[in-house]
Amino acid sequence: MAKPPKIVKRSAKSKAPAPLPSKQEILDFINNSEKPVGKRELARAFHLRGDQRTELRGLLKELASEGSIDKGHRRKMAPKGALPDVLVIEVHEVDPDGDAFAKPVSTKQHGDLDENVRIFMKPHSNRNAPAPKIGDRALARLKRIGDKSYEAEIIRTLHPAKEKVLGLLEATKGGCILHPTDRRSKLDYFIAENDLNGAKAGQLALVQPMGGQRVYGAQQGKITEVIGSFTDAKAFSLISIHAHGIPMEFSDEVLKEADALPEPTLGKRTDLRDIPLVTIDGDDARDFDDAVFAEPDTNPDNPGGWHLLVAIADVSNYIKTDGPLDKSAQDRGNSVYFPDRVVPMLPEQLSNGLCSLRPHEDRACMAVHMYIDRHGKLIRHKFIRGLMRSAARLTYEQAQDAIEGRLDETTEPIMETVIKPLYAAYQALDEARQSRGTLELEIPERRIFVNDAGEVTKILPRDRLDSHKLIEEFMITANVAAAEALEAKNARAIMYRVHDEPSLEKMEALRESLEGMGHNMTKGGVITPRQFTGILKKVEGTEQAQMMSDIILRSQAQAVYAPENLGHFGLALRRYCHFTSPIRRYADLLVHRALIKAYKLGDDGLEAEQADEFEDLGEHISQTERRASVAERECKDRYVTAYLSEHVGAEFKGRVNGVTRFGLFITLDETGADGLIPIATLPNDYFIHDEVHHALVGRQTGMTYRLGEPVTISLREADAITGSMTFAIVDGGKVDKKLQRSVGGKSGSSGRGGKKRFSRNKDQSSFKKDRSERSEKAKSPFAKKSKKTRGKRR
The missing domain is CATH 2.40.50.140 (Nucleic acid-binding proteins)
Structure with a gap:
């Protein structure tokens, strides 16, 4: 690297402002820095003061718009194309x-x-x-x-590097064939009888790859550990747990500490047991860590306002920093939820016992009194440690039925005093949300019902009720209050929930996609979630609605945990923490400890050593959150694939949810299942990938398949081992002559910028090669194919 530019030294007593650096000087400084630099570091290096810092911000914006620098993690500047720090x-x-x-x-x-x-x-x-x-x-x-x-x-x-491969054993001559559970693994493994180590066909096992000549087209290996039977009721979640290295068992030391924890007493806590707090969760909820209450604010200075109370299980009361429970919870980072089980962050003695806000039982809690005006604006708040007793455990459906007049023996006694005030306060909070202009993406969720035998009985969409939104808004308000409270005390460390605004690159790609669909998005200026919501409103109820939602979702940054506040773009909030689920998220436990320290609520607050580790902790728990998300999704994929494997050859309605150079990803309407239509199987044309318009375009016919468009498909293959499905197109797509011309059309000329062209013959041979390699394997009984489409060229 070249030597950094000289920075003019200036006497501390000098009042004369330093000269404003040129763009080239700024660029030289950034290019020669060992790591990305922020505006504060640049201002300090060039001795800039007051209005000069505003001018510096303008120069940096110009450099970014010119593509000379990248603005990355924590808004720090780095040379174009540089990696994050x-x-x-x-x-x-x-x-x-x-x-x-x-x-x-x-x-x-x-x-x-x-x-x-x-x-x-x-x-x-x-x-x-x-x-x-x-x-x-x-x-x-x-x-x-x-x-x-x-x-x-x-x-x-x-x-660590994968030295072993998880897979399903299937009998073959002279031993077994192991089929990897990871859909990205293309190799099968042959295990000779002498290397099975007691493992049998139908079991899930770990194989250690070995050298030597291939047998039946498979690499040789030996079994090192049997995980369980593929026919076990919880086999699919077991696969995800082992594939992603999710800790499942608690050590004896951790369980011993959990067993010794005492029942809570009032002591110095505020007594909240006379307040009718209630929990509202799904009927399949495994833990209850938040309770809510609302009443009109009696303060005459706040007419029409509300007093809200959110009580959260006081997990920090039981888990001491650096103790066995704490180290275990930190390592796990969060609970992981599968259709058939939960892998908890905390042992059952806590997650389903002392920290579960069960009805009519005394429970230690961290609580926040919040006061909002009639428009839902948070006016003030106060955090306390209390002892509460839940008045009722309600499901979302129960609460919604009650407010709509369908009462039962649980909701009738608390209708006037609890349920009606909760919904009235929610209306004010919802008004504040609308006023902020949050990003309103409707992402459909589906619930998979699994019986005791591990079989999927049905898959239904999760309803989005006002009761869901009520709890969501109460929790968001409590999270905002936690961030505000910690900032007010200048807390040593705050673990924010950060959702940064979209990057310049993603915004430019989004702008091009929108223009291709006839929608304009202003270039430059401040990006707000309201802009995205406005676009979604324009296409609401049209064929473009789902496609637009998908494209905007892909443009968003990923939410992470970090000690530096970048705000929460999606919620349109300047500061945001996670405070409301310390049973299942280590981030929330850190926020509880920080509040206890800042407000002197006990001697078990955040310790200085842990505060100093917040940056690394934020990266770690962000990673465990992503690990859990992938594991949960893969497990659901296997369940859905097993459910649909009995319907190979059947036709289904769906939508294009991904367009790539090798095919179309389809999401089925009824089950939410995902699968691939290989580009080689698209009929009667040579298809070109248009990245800007998220489409595959037929060069000869102009037949176009675009992101978000409805299609009818037939199910060709369903492999429950890997959770993957292959579809064939039956109906869908539209002829688009304009796109056909833009990608080269019949002339065979090369496509313009943003277009990638692929020879269908080449892709066809590649697809056939992949199929022939798989045909060498001993076929699994769980991989089912349609007789109509097997080996048939379309």
Whole structure:
């Protein structure tokens, strides 16, 4: 790297302002910095004061709009194409001297990253730490040492290299074939009888790959561990748990600490037992950690206002920092929810016992009194530690039935005193939400019903009731109050829930897509969620509605936990924490501890050592949240695939939810199941991928398949082992001559910017090769194919 530009030193006593740097000087400073820099660092380096800082902000905006710099994590500036200062990396090379080199791993948060960089892994400070292996993934802090060279210091190892493969055993001559459960794994493994180690066909097992000649087209291996039977009721969740390394069992030390915890007493707590707090959750909820109450505010200065009370299980009362329970909860980061089970962050003694706000039982809580005006604006708040007793456990359906006049023996006694005030206060909070202009994306959810035998009995959409929105708004308001309270006390560390605004690159891609669909989005200026909601309102009720929602969702940044406040873009909030679910999220426990420390609510508040680790903790719990999300989705995919495997050959209605160079991803309307239509199977044309318009376009016919459009498909294959399905198009798509011309049309000329063209013959042969490789495998009884479409060219 070149030497950094000289910075003019100025006497501290001098009152003369330093000269404003030129754009080139700013660019030189950013380009020669070892890590991304913020506006404050630039102002300090160039000795800028007052109005000069405003001018500096303008220069930085110009550099960003010109594409000279990137604005990344925490709004810090880096050279165009530079990697973030904290990133997930994967080891791809270890040289003969033992030096390890890595590549960046793209994520939803960071998008596509330049892999043409060299990342040297700094030796671990702990000499006893295991040597890095090819395939290891880690969270690392990067230091730039050249234009495309970095040095990485490991913060935390996320996933060690996969030395073993999880799969399903199926009998074959001379042993078994193991079919990997990971759909990305293309190799099967042959295990000779002598290497089965007691494992049998139909079991899930871990295989250690071995060298040697392939047998039946499969790599040789030996079984190291049997995980369970594929016919077990909870096999699908078991696969996800092991595939993602989710801790499932609690140690004896942790359980011993949990067993010794005492029942709560009043002591110095505020007695809330006379207030009729209620819990409102789904009928399938496994833990109850929040309770709510509302009443009119009697303060004459707040006419029409409301007093809200949100009480949350006081988990910090039971979990001491750095104790066995705390270390276990931090490692897990959060609970993981599957259709057939939950892997909790805390042992059952807490999650379903002392910290579950069950009706008519005394429970320790952290509570916040909140006062809102008649328009839902939060005026003031006060946090306390209390002892509460839930008056009732209601389901969302129960609460909704009650407000609509369908009372039962639980809701009738509390209708006037509890339920009506809750809904009235919610109306005020909803008005405030509308006034803020939040991003209103309706993302459909479906509930999978599983019986005791592990079979899916039905899949139904989850209703979106006012009772759901009521609890959501109460929790959001409590989370805002927590962030405000901590900032008011200048808390040493705050774990924010951050949702940054979309990146410039994503906004430019979105703008191009919108223009392609006839919608204009102003270039430049401040981006607000209200702009997106306005676009969605314009297309509401049209065929473009779902497609527009999908495109806007893809443009959003991923929400993360971080000690630096970037606001919550989607909720249109300047500050936001997670306070309301410490049973299932470690982030919330950290916020509770910070409040206890800031407001002197006990001697079990946030300790200085843990406060100093907030940046690393934020990265860790963000990663465990993503791990849980992927594991939950994959488990659901397997359940849905098993459910539909009995309907191979049947036709279904769906929508295009993804367009790629290799085909169309389809989501079925009824079940929400996802599957792929390979580009090679699209009929009677040579299809071109138009990235800007999210479409596959037929060069000869102009037949076009676009994101969000409805289609009818037939189910060709359903593999419950991997949770993957293959579809064939039956009906859908539209002829679009304009797009046909824009991608080259019949002339065969190359496509313009943003278009990728693919030879159907080439893709067809690739698809056939993949099919032929799979045909060498001993076919699983769980992979079912349609007789009508097997081997047939369309």
